[in-house]
Amino acid sequence: MDAARPIMNEPPDLAPEAGARDTPIAAAEGGRVTPMMEQYIEIKAANPGCLLFYRMGDFYELFFDDAEVASRALGIVLTKRGKHLGRDIPMCGVPIERADEYLHRLIALGHRVAVCEQLEDPAEARKRGAKSVVRRDVVRLVTPGTLTEDSLLDAKRNNYLLALARSRASSTEDRFALAWIDISTGDFRVAECERTGIAAEVARIEPGEVIVSDALYADAELAPYLGSLPALTPLARDVFDGATAERRLATFFGVATSEAFGAFSRIELTAAAAAVTYIERTQIGKHPPLSPPVREAAGATLSIDQATRSNLELIRTISGERRGSLLSAIDRTITAAGSRLLAQRLAAPLTDPVEIAHRLDAVAAFVDDSGPRNDLRRDLKAVPDLARALSRIVIGRGGPRDLAAIRDGIFAAAEFSARLTALANIPRDLAQAVESLRRPEATLADQLGRALGEELPAFRRDGGFVRTGYEPGLDEARALRDESRRVIAALQVRYAETTGIRSLKIRHNNVLGYFVDVTAQNGEKLMSAPLNATFIHRQTTAGQVRFTTTELGELEAKIANAADRALAIELEIFDRLAASVTAASAAIKEAADALAAVDVTAALASLAVERDYARPDVDDSLAFAISGGRHPVVEQALGSDGGPFVANDCDLSAGRIWLVTGPNMAGKSTFLRQNALIAVLAQMGSFVPARAAHIGAVDRLFSRVGAADDLARGRSTFMVEMVETAAILNQAGERALVILDEIGRGTATFDGLSIAWATIEHLHEVNRCRALFATHFHEMTALAAKLPRLHNATMRVKEWHGEVVFLHEVVDGAADRSYGIQVAKLAGLPPSVIERAKLVLAQLEAQDRTSPAHRLIDDLPLFAATRPTATPQRDDAFTALLEALATLHPDEMSPRDALEALYALKAQLGKARP
Numbered sequence: 039m040d041a042a043r044p045i046m047n048e049p050p051d052l053a054p055e056a057g058a059r060d061t062p063i064a065a066a067e068g069g070r071v072t073p074m075m076e077q078y079i080e081i082k083a084a085n086p087g088c089l090l091f092y093r094m095g096d097f098y099e100l101f102f103d104d105a106e107v108a109s110r111a112l113g114i115v116l117t118k119r120g121k122h123l124g125r126d127i128p129m130c131g132v133p134i135e136r137a138d139e140y141l142h143r144l145i146a147l148g149h150r151v152a153v154c155e156q157l158e159d160p161a162e163a164r165k166r167g168a169k170s171v172v173r174r175d176v177v178r179l180v181t182p183g184t185l186t187e188d189s190l191l192d193a194k195r196n197n198y199l200l201a202l203a204r205s206r207a208s209s210t211e212d213r214f215a216l217a218w219i220d221i222s223t224g225d226f227r228v229a230e231c232e233r234t235g236i237a238a239e240v241a242r243i244e245p246g247e248v249i250v251s252d253a254l255y256a257d258a259e260l261a262p263y264l265g266s267l268p269a270l271t272p273l274a275r276d277v278f279d280g281a282t283a284e285r286r287l288a289t290f291f292g293v294a295t296s297e298a299f300g301a302f303s304r305i306e307l308t309a310a311a312a313a314v315t316y317i318e319r320t321q322i323g324k325h326p327p328l329s330p331p332v333r334e335a336a337g338a339t340l341s342i343d344q345a346t347r348s349n350l351e352l353i354r355t356i357s358g359e360r361r362g363s364l365l366s367a368i369d370r371t372i373t374a375a376g377s378r379l380l381a382q383r384l385a386a387p388l389t390d391p392v393e394i395a396h397r398l399d400a401v402a403a404f405v406d407d408s409g410p411r412n413d414l415r416r417d418l419k420a421v422p423d424l425a426r427a428l429s430r431i432v433i434g435r436g437g438p439r440d441l442a443a444i445r446d447g448i449f450a451a452a453e454f455s456a457r458l459t460a461l462a463n464i465p466r467d468l469a470q471a472v473e474s475l476r477r478p479e480a481t482l483a484d485q486l487g488r489a490l491g492e493e494l495p496a497f498r499r500d501g502g503f504v505r506t507g508y509e510p511g512l513d514e515a516r517a518l519r520d521e522s523r524r525v526i527a528a529l530q531v532r533y534a535e536t537t538g539i540r541s542l543k544i545r546h547n548n549v550l551g552y553f554v555d556v557t558a559q560n561g562e563k564l565m566s567a568p569l570n571a572t573f574i575h576r577q578t579t580a581g582q583v584r585f586t587t588t589e590l591g592e593l594e595a596k597i598a599n600a601a602d603r604a605l606a607i608e609l610e611i612f613d614r615l616a617a618s619v620t621a622a623s624a625a626i627k628e629a630a631d632a633l634a635a636v637d638v639t640a641a642l643a644s645l646a647v648e649r650d651y652a653r654p655d656v657d658d659s660l661a662f663a664i665s666g667g668r669h670p671v672v673e674q675a676l677g678s679d680g681g682p683f684v685a686n687d688c689d690l691s692a693g694r695i696w697l698v699t700g701p702n703m704a705g706k707s708t709f710l711r712q713n714a715l716i717a718v719l720a721q722m723g724s725f726v727p728a729r730a731a732h733i734g735a736v737d738r739l740f741s742r743v744g745a746a747d748d749l750a751r752g753r754s755t756f757m758v759e760m761v762e763t764a765a766i767l768n769q770a771g772e773r774a775l776v777i778l779d780e781i782g783r784g785t786a787t788f789d790g791l792s793i794a795w796a797t798i799e800h801l802h803e804v805n806r807c808r809a810l811f812a813t814h815f816h817e818m819t820a821l822a823a824k825l826p827r828l829h830n831a832t833m834r835v836k837e838w839h840g841e842v843v844f845l846h847e848v849v850d851g852a853a854d855r856s857y858g859i860q861v862a863k864l865a866g867l868p869p870s871v872i873e874r875a876k877l878v879l880a881q882l883e884a885q886d887r888t889s890p891a892h893r894l895i896d897d898l899p900l901f902a903a904t905r906p907t908a909t910p911q912r913d914d915a916f917t918a919l920l921e922a923l924a925t926l927h928p929d930e931m932s933p934r935d936a937l938e939a940l941y942a943l944k945a946q947l948g949k950a951r952p
């Protein structure tokens with residue numbers, strides 16, 4: 039990419055090409071291609087896979103297929119403009135002031151857009167000859183993973199671009215690495231991962247866009263998964279070239295070698311380089327202020343796969359909403375950056391007890407000291423989104439309000455650091471924040487403060503953002519401009535007098551500039567002698583006639599000159615300020631991150647106090663002892679409409695498995711999930727909804743629900759359940775925490791019971807992990823007699839006058855019956871059906887008093903997982919048959935040969951059969 043090519047920082051406010059929208063872009067005769075169409079086709083070809091927004095005056099125009107796609111996607115009118123090679127050119131247009139809105143919709147639909155600007159004033163082009171075309175080029179590719187504008191982003195969420203790289207390690211296993219960047223905040227991380235871990239990592243990061251090499255895109259095993267991602271961009275091999283990776287990365291950061299960032303494996307460097315190369319290509323040479331890449335060590339975060347994430351509703355509910363999720367239940371952050379950081383921490387809880395303790399220390403400091411916490415939280419309300427403003431400024435897409443955000447952010451950071459220093463016994467994480475908050479120079483904020491006015495426009499091209507008195511040259515130009523405006527007002531009064539037309543007005547629009555405006559009646563008068571010597575007719579509209587005069591023309595030129603000069607000076611000042619900000623970007627970014635961390639810490643403390651959460655004790659043991667645990671989301675939901683939440687204990691220490699039985703609606707699922715959520719909260723560094731919690735750090739968390747609906751993916755629910763259970767039994771080790779909710783529900787009773795039975799045995803004997811297993815098969819409670827670490831727990835219910843009352847209390851023991859009929863009654867089944875069901879049940883129970891499970895437990899030897907079942911041996915005849923089949927080459931056979939070969943194979947099969 040040629041970084042030296044001339045590009046403008048923002049859509050330049052160039053005068054429209056004379057009548058741009060009315061000029062045919064291609065000539066009709068003889069299929070000749072006009073110069074403009076030639077330019078369009080060249081630019082379009084250079085940006086494959088993108089819709090081309092081709093700037094013409096105040097519009098971005100789309101042509102040909104692009105126009106058809108966009109008009110359909112955006113619901114805008116499809117028109118025709120001129121002909122190309124004898125055929126009509128379809129066209130549609132987007133006014134520049136609404137471009138963001140349309141971009142947003144196109145990106146959301148998965149399109150990529152190349153934004154092509156005019157790179158010179160049309161007047162310049164005309165100097166080269168009447169037929170010459172305004173120079174244009176693409177200044178930016180807008181893709182889902184590389185957005186910076188507030189209007190295109192969700193303030194509370196990171197928007198990551200993720201690069202997935204593979205190295206073909208000779209004949210052994212492939213190795214993979216991920217690099218992910220949020221260019222709107224500068225976050226940049228890298229991690230290695232195994233093939234089987236890719237989906238879980240991507241689920242954690244939730245990238246807005248994933249890039250892979252063409253070769254990986256074609257990988258047979260990964261293709262279906264990659265294809266299911268919402269925004270996937272395959273790229274040519276060179277982007278993922280390992281040989282040049284280190285150099286590309288070092289060049290991007292302007293350092294001699296990438297060792298400056300720490301030790302990275304070659305495959306990590308490849309992924310990181312791919313991500314920055316893609317950013318360079320989409321930003322066309324603009325360098326966003328990225329933090330140096332941070333390496334995430336394997337196993338540093340709690341591994342949670344996609345099914346578990348959605349099942350536990352960590353970031354959003356199963357139906358996709360933020361409301362009702364764990365995140366929304368615990369989010370007390372004040373700033374958008376804080377909200378993003380909280381979501382990051384929740385998506386990636388830690389596994390190192392020491393790091394977790396540091397985070398908890400910081401939260402504890404604020405829990406103990408409510409005075410400073412409340413003051414801090416009050417003042418956080420005024421803190422701007424420093425990271426995103428910084429990113430826009432550095433990348434050349436910022437406006438005056440972003441400069442003001444930097445100013446306010448730096449002042450706030452200094453203020454917060456002073457206040458935190460006042461805290462007694464400041465814990466490590468907050469001490470680090472204090473240091474970071476001090477980093478940006480106050481002089482930069484002072485400089486911005488002196489330069490910027492009070493009321494700031496959205497765009498720098500609007501002008502008027504520099505304070506009067508900041509630069510004498512600017513004040514002069516503005517005075518001249520305003521003075522001339524007063525002269526125009528005087529001129530209007532004079533013209534009204536000399537013509538005797540009291541309603542005469544001098545107005546301004548973009549097409550005519552300044553003009554004298556009178557009604558049609560009065561127009562006659564100005565067009566006849568003697569007034570027609572002064573007033574020159576310009577335009578007649580429905581009710582008005584418009585004129586100009588020599589004097590007005592001269593004044594207009596003067597005003598335009600002064601205004602142009604004032605704007606030029608302002609833009610120069612803007613660039614100067616932006617350059618100072620860019621020079622300080624590393625320090626500003628660090629302060630921004632520290633502000634977010636302070637917000638999250640104070641927010642978690644506030645939550646802990648508000649909801650009475652306790653500090654968990656997380657260590658290296660295999661403990662899992664929760665006393666008085668509650669479900670953080672259900673508890674809050676109940677809080678608002680009555681009923682108290684019943685707290686429950688749970689002890690899974692040292693690989694214990696709790697088998698929880700009880701009727702429907704008794705609270706089994708709630709109990710299971712609350713324990714998983716408590717582990718997640720503890721390891722992200724939050725206090726937890728419990729009286730006390732002792733947790734040996736969990737390395738992998740699994741949660742599955744029997745017969746969950748997964749119609750969207752088109753798999754049978756039972757199949758999904760089994761695929762997911764298989765994943766757990768194959769992956770969970772002794773540090774894992776496994777939650778299985780009614781596995782085996784999706785099939786016939788005996789099948790389901792058998793599968794649930796064997797699963798428990800496997801968890802107990804092979805995985806040896808901490809687990810909770812809810813089931814409505816109470817037969818399974820018999821297993822506790824054989825499995826020493828299996829503990830039976832049940833939900834207490836009371837029967838009262840034939841009604842079932844749920845106490846939501848978990849107690850030792852087994853449910854003796856499922857109360858299905860009582861639940862059915864609660865649900866409003868007709869009384870006749872309930873009575874009949876009771877009769878049938880009594881019959882069945884009389885017939886089968888001796889539960890089959892008791893016989894099972896005695897008759898079946900215990901699950902023998904350590905003894906692998908031998909793979910069936912293929913006999914020789916069968917092998918010979920396979921070999922015969924392998925030698926056939928259908929493409930080279932005549933139909934007759936093929937038929938004969940088929941007969942021969944059939945004959946051989948006859949022999950191979952026993």
Ligand code: ADP
Pocket residue numbers: 672676682683684685700701702703704705706707708709846847
């Ligand atoms: P199950 O899985 O046994 O069918 P759920 O866990 O779905 O039952 O719980 C059913 C409902 O009972 C929940 O939606 C909740 O409103 C209520 N509930 C569950 N646990 C408790 C509890 N500990 N305290 C109060 N209400 C609870």
Ligand code: MG
Pocket residue numbers: 703706707708779
């Ligand atoms: Mg349930």
